[in-house]
Amino acid sequence: GQNIDQPTEMTATEGAIVQINCTYQTSGFNGLFWYQQHAGEAPTFLSYNVLDGLEEKGRFSSFLSRSKGYSYLLLKELQMKDSASYLCAVRSYNYGQNFVFGPGTRLSVLP
Amino acid sequence: DTAVSQTPKYLVTQMGNDKSIKCEQNLGHDTMYWYKQDSKKFLKIMFSYNNKELIINETVPNRFSPKSPDKAHLNLHINSLELGDSAVYFCASSQAQRTYEQYFGPGTRLTVT
Numbered sequence: 395g396q397n398i399d400q401p402t403e404m405t406a407t408e409g410a411i412v413q414i415n416c417t418y419q420t421s422g423f424n425g426l427f428w429y430q431q432h433a434g435e436a437p438t439f440l441s442y443n444v445l446d447g448l449e450e451k452g453r454f455s456s457f458l459s460r461s462k463g464y465s466y467l468l469l470k471e472l473q474m475k476d477s478a479s480y481l482c483a484v485r486s487y488n489y490g491q492n493f494v495f496g497p498g499t500r501l502s503v504l505p
Numbered sequence: 506d507t508a509v510s511q512t513p514k515y516l517v518t519q520m521g522n523d524k525s526i527k528c529e530q531n532l533g534h535d536t537m538y539w540y541k542q543d544s545k546k547f548l549k550i551m552f553s554y555n556n557k558e559l560i561i562n563e564t565v566p567n568r569f570s571p572k573s574p575d576k577a578h579l580n581l582h583i584n585s586l587e588l589g590d591s592a593v594y595f596c597a598s599s600q601a602q603r604t605y606e607q608y609f610g611p612g613t614r615l616t617v618t
Contacts, residue, residue, distance in 0.1 A: 427605050436595055436609035437548065481548060485605070492538075492560060493607075495548040 398496035416482030528596030537579035
């Protein structure tokens with residue numbers, strides 16, 4: 395089976411940097427993904443890691459360590475609009491290439 | 506134009522009824538999905554489908570069935586609705602070579618009374 399863990403909630407201040415961690419256990423690993431979901435809206439794609447290392451995309455970066463089953467999403471220069479849930483998802487060859495999503499981390503950005 | 510659209514946005518119905526949710530994508534994608542997001546906000550894959558293969562999450566009851574009249578549509582049929590089916594259902598699509606980047610529809614909030 396697959397198991398994905400994330401903190402349930404986090405709070406940060408506007409302009410700060412926040413790191414959202416994700417740990418996973420899976421066999422046949424084929425990629426880790428981060429999605430953002432604002433309340434009452436659909437998830438939107440943020441980033442994708444399949445090899446170890448850091449992927450940077452503007453204010454957002456995502457890191458992966460396959461040996462440790464660990465990823466994080468780094469958000470810089472936080473803005474109020476970054477208040478949302480952040481979903482970590484893992485894809486596996488053993489799961490028909492489909493995603494398994496983690497429980498999500500609800501981030502609140504305070505002024 | 507909306508990339509992935511779903512209808513209806515809200516659906517309230519009684520236990521035992523049969524209902525359908527429609528999904529259409531105009532992105533030219535070849536793979537479509539159905540997800541269920543429950544009250545605890547867990548997003549779980551139900552089905553993925555392209556013109557060659559249907560992959561079913563084995564935990565999905567067989568009361569749920571996807572129907573794809575063409576590449577741009579993947580409808581979800583639910584028979585004999587139960588209280589536990591109440592959730593938000595999201596349709597999504599992707600290109601086969603970029604399945605990591607899925608585009609989600611706005612969701613259908615299903616309430617079974």
